[in-house]
Amino acid sequence: MSGASLLRLERITKSYGGTPAVQDISLDIPTNEFFALLGPSGCGKTTLMRLIAGFETPDTGRILLEGIDITHLPPHLRPVNMMFQSYALFPHMSVEQNIAFGLKQEGCARTEIAARVADMLRLVQMTDLGKRRPDQLSGGQRQRVALARALIKRPKLLLLDEPLAALDRKLRHETQFELIQVQRETGTSFMVVTHDQDEAMVMAHRMAVMRAGAIDQIGSPREVYEEPQTHHVAGFVGETNFFDGRVVQYMPGGVEIETTKGLRLEALCRHHPAIGARVTISVRPENLRLSSPGVFSNNGGIGEIIDHVFREGLSSVRVRLEGGDVVHVRQGQGEGVQDWVRGARVFVSFAPERARALLV
Amino acid sequence: MKRGLTPFHLSILALGFGFLYVPIALVVFYSFNASRLVTVWGGFSTQWYVSLFANEALLQAASVSLRVAVAAGALSTVLGTCAAFALQRFGRFPARSLFAGLVYAPLVMPEVIIGLSLLLLFVGLGIDRGFWTIVAGHATLGLCFVAVVVQARLSGFDRSLEEAAQDLGASPARVFRSITLPLILPAMLAGFLLAFTLSLDDFVIASFTSGPGSTTLPMRIYSQVRLGLTPEINAVSTLLIGFVGCALLVASTVNRLKAPSQAR
Numbered sequence A: 001m002s003g004a005s006l007l008r009l010e011r012i013t014k015s016y017g018g019t020p021a022v023q024d025i026s027l028d029i030p031t032n033e034f035f036a037l038l039g040p041s042g043c044g045k046t047t048l049m050r051l052i053a054g055f056e057t058p059d060t061g062r063i064l065l066e067g068i069d070i071t072h073l074p075p076h077l078r079p080v081n082m083m084f085q086s087y088a089l090f091p092h093m094s095v096e097q098n099i100a101f102g103l104k105q106e107g108c109a110r111t112e113i114a115a116r117v118a119d120m121l122r123l124v125q126m127t128d129l130g131k132r133r134p135d136q137l138s139g140g141q142r143q144r145v146a147l148a149r150a151l152i153k154r155p156k157l158l159l160l161d162e163p164l165a166a167l168d169r170k171l172r173h174e175t176q177f178e179l180i181q182v183q184r185e186t187g188t189s190f191m192v193v194t195h196d197q198d199e200a201m202v203m204a205h206r207m208a209v210m211r212a213g214a215i216d217q218i219g220s221p222r223e224v225y226e227e228p229q230t231h232h233v234a235g236f237v238g239e240t241n242f243f244d245g246r247v248v249q250y251m252p253g254g255v256e257i258e259t260t261k262g263l264r265l266e267a268l269c270r271h272h273p274a275i276g277a278r279v280t281i282s283v284r285p286e287n288l289r290l291s292s293p294g295v296f297s298n299n300g301g302i303g304e305i306i307d308h309v310f311r312e313g314l315s316s317v318r319v320r321l322e323g324g325d326v327v328h329v330r331q332g333q334g335e336g337v338q339d340w341v342r343g344a345r346v347f348v349s350f351a352p353e354r355a356r357a358l359l360v
Numbered sequence B: 001m002k003r004g005l006t007p008f009h010l011s012i013l014a015l016g017f018g019f020l021y022v023p024i025a026l027v028v029f030y031s032f033n034a035s036r037l038v039t040v041w042g043g044f045s046t047q048w049y050v051s052l053f054a055n056e057a058l059l060q061a062a063s064v065s066l067r068v069a070v071a072a073g074a075l076s077t078v079l080g081t082c083a084a085f086a087l088q089r090f091g092r093f094p095a096r097s098l099f100a101g102l103v104y105a106p107l108v109m110p111e112v113i114i115g116l117s118l119l120l121l122f123v124g125l126g127i128d129r130g131f132w133t134i135v136a137g138h139a140t141l142g143l144c145f146v147a148v149v150v151q152a153r154l155s156g157f158d159r160s161l162e163e164a165a166q167d168l169g170a171s172p173a174r175v176f177r178s179i180t181l182p183l184i185l186p187a188m189l190a191g192f193l194l195a196f197t198l199s200l201d202d203f204v205i206a207s208f209t210s211g212p213g214s215t216t217l218p219m220r221i222y223s224q225v226r227l228g229l230t231p232e233i234n235a236v237s238t239l240l241i242g243f244v245g246c247a248l249l250v251a252s253t254v255n256r257l258k259a260p261s262q263a264r
Helices: A045-053 A095-106 A110-123 A139-151 A169-186 A197-203 A221-226 A231-236 B007-030 B047-052 B056-089 B096-108 B111-125 B131-155 B159-167 B172-201 B204-209 B217-227 B231-256
Strands: A005-016 A019-030 A034-038 A060-065 A080-083 A157-161 A189-194 A206-211 A214-219 A241-251 A254-259 A264-268 A278-283 A289-291 A300-311 A314-321 A326-332 A345-349 A355-359
Touching: A005 A045, A005 A189, A019 A045, A019 A189, A019 A214, A034 A045, A034 A197, A045 A080, A045 A157, A045 A189, A080 A139, A080 B159, A095 A110, A095 A139, A110 A139, A110 A169, A139 A157, A139 A169, A169 A189, A169 A197, A189 A197, A197 A221, A206 A221, A206 A231, A214 A221, A214 A231, A231 A241, A231 A278, A231 A355, A241 A264, A254 A278, A254 A355, A264 A278, A264 A355, A289 A326, A314 A345, B007 B231, B047 B231, B056 B096, B056 B131, B056 B172, B056 B217, B056 B231, B096 B131, B111 B131, B111 B204, B131 B172, B131 B204, B159 B172, B172 B231, B204 B217, B217 B231
Parallel strands: A034 A189, A034 A206, A080 A157, A157 A189
Antiparallel strands: A005 A019, A005 A060, A206 A214, A241 A254, A241 A278, A254 A264, A278 A355, A289 A345, A300 A314, A300 A345, A314 A326
């Protein structure tokens, strides 16, 4: 699904008035990839996108597109296009004129412009609305026009700034799949900036999780979900349970910790914390299992069920462990899955290979 | 709270409108007077309009006024738009407050002072006063009105429109021509009409800055009135009122023309 390197960021740093917005970021985007930059607001993801589009210049570092240094190229000379969060449709032009704008700047022949605009309208399913003005369109239609306008120059890389943020929930869901399809049809690399981990998980081939101007982890959605490398990534992507404690001994591939509440737990660990170092174990709700007390007795703790909700084919159980921590357990409806009643005493445990010990 | 118009409200309203418009209405009314005496009604007639168009001096002054107004309006629009961009877009450049103060000073400065200071300037520089000195004087007054109107439009301007255009390959000059200019044009047009109107009916600045052969219409009217009121003056005033009224109406309509609502 991906090929040669298209975009390369080399040690990009940018600060505003002494406050660093982007710190020492290096990144490689291959051709034909759907890449997501995920992070909370203010983490520098929008700044990074504006650096790539050329609206900002990095303090240090280089931006290469197909091996050519474009760090100091002004935006109108970069073969990169951007879809703005507000869509930024030109209010004094029709849908067709909006979409044609990029080609007109290139000085394309009138007939070619007309043909390519028609292609784009077809791609975004707006064929009948070409004569409308932006203020006569719904939010979803505006989003499509903005997409078509940004794609008509056949950019190597399309930057999308929170492309779905302005849409309502239902439309957002449908549009995700449309974006995936458009990306596949055009073969353009997409780089989406989003704060919504669901969006990134659904759409991206690979994603980067950002925090405070730096990238915490890059990987496929599955890798990021299953192998979070930092506390922030584990907490930001998907739901998880944390057990804080100190390392007491090394195990094959992992560590054993003693939690602040006195439990001894084992988990895999990719880092090499010292004995006594503070770490936290992250366990996804679906990797916790419940059993009657006495059946299992290791890698877990006793607790009491405080509530039990059945939703979307899964049962969601919250358990208060001895010591007061509340954990969230998610179980499918299969064999061996009991219906737990509120107030029941249970043993909550997990397999060490399903959990990750992370540095704090 | 919903209340109808009581007689009290109506009389206050009538008083207000009367105060504002009766003098103007009287001028218009007496311009159709057949009598030679300005304040005695002698029947309906349009003879003063006819004789007006035979009055060379008055027509000459009207032509000067119109040409001055067009030139001053155009100059104000260009300079005022530049000033608005400087104030809205250039951040906190050195002496920005001073610049803003100078741009907006004519709004509050007595015209006599502006006129006098311009007169001193032109005399000091040894510039012959005439058509262009009036234009310059009117432009200093007009540009602040243009700046106010255009700056208001610029402050609500979505900068991402310009970025989007640039991103699609438009050079900064083309961005200005194809995106920025069309979107602020209504404000510029409204500003032009304001400056045009101000110039057309200005008397004070014009009388300080005019020279031989460049008498504007208000100046001509004033000097004629001192020699004695003729109904011709009423007629020319009526035309002027109509003209200025139309210009102001167009200006406010143009500015209220729904700024093509920005895509949201």
